[in-house]
Amino acid sequence: MKLAIVNGPNLNLLGQREPEIYGTESLDDINGWIAGQSAFAEDELTFFQSNHEGAIIDFLHDRRGQIDGAVINAGALTHYSYAIRDAIAAVDYPVAEVHLSDISSREPFRQQSVIKDVCVAQITGLGKQGYVEALLKVKQELPG
Ligand code: DQA
Numbered sequence: 683m684k685l686a687i688v689n690g691p692n693l694n695l696l697g698q699r700e701p702e703i704y705g706t707e708s709l710d711d712i713n714g715w716i717a718g719q720s721a722f723a724e725d726e727l728t729f730f731q732s733n734h735e736g737a738i739i740d741f742l743h744d745r746r747g748q749i750d751g752a753v754i755n756a757g758a759l760t761h762y763s764y765a766i767r768d769a770i771a772a773v774d775y776p777v778a779e780v781h782l783s784d785i786s787s788r789e790p791f792r793q794q795s796v797i798k799d800v801c802v803a804q805i806t807g808l809g810k811q812g813y814v815e816a817l818l819k820v821k822q823e824l825p826g
Contacts, residue, residue: 751820
């Protein structure tokens with residue numbers, strides 16, 4: 683399967699940014715760890731991060747017909763970006779939502795996800811393991 687792992691705003695600063703919430707590993711550390719998981723040994727993984735809403739939307743659009751599924755940690759865009767929501771709804775592959783932290787137990791504004799309903803699953807609070815769980819949920823949606 684061809685799968686994309688998409689990270690949104692501020693996730694490029696993982697490891698330096700609020701480590702008490704998001705941990706001490708960098709995004710490269712986490713991406714490398716995901717790529718090394720045996721569950722994805724047969725898969726082709728593509729990693730993308732942007733701090734820009736439009737760049738994320740363009741990435742999702744441009745992968746139509748090219749990938750089988752994606753997981754997205756949309757960062758704070760999760761909580762208010764109807765444009766990201768519409769992009770996920772528009773593409774022809776399943777997308778699962780993931781968050782490192784447990785957004786349901788944080789500030790009220792983080793408890794709402796405007797993308798949840800258009801994703802095949804929402805995984806929160808499992809740290810980097812959440813990306814693996816989200817990818818497995820996407821793979822479950824795919825034939826064969
Ligand atoms: C996050 C949670 C969001 O509320 C926050 O804006 C992030 C990271 C997470 O992975 O826990 O940037 O998506």
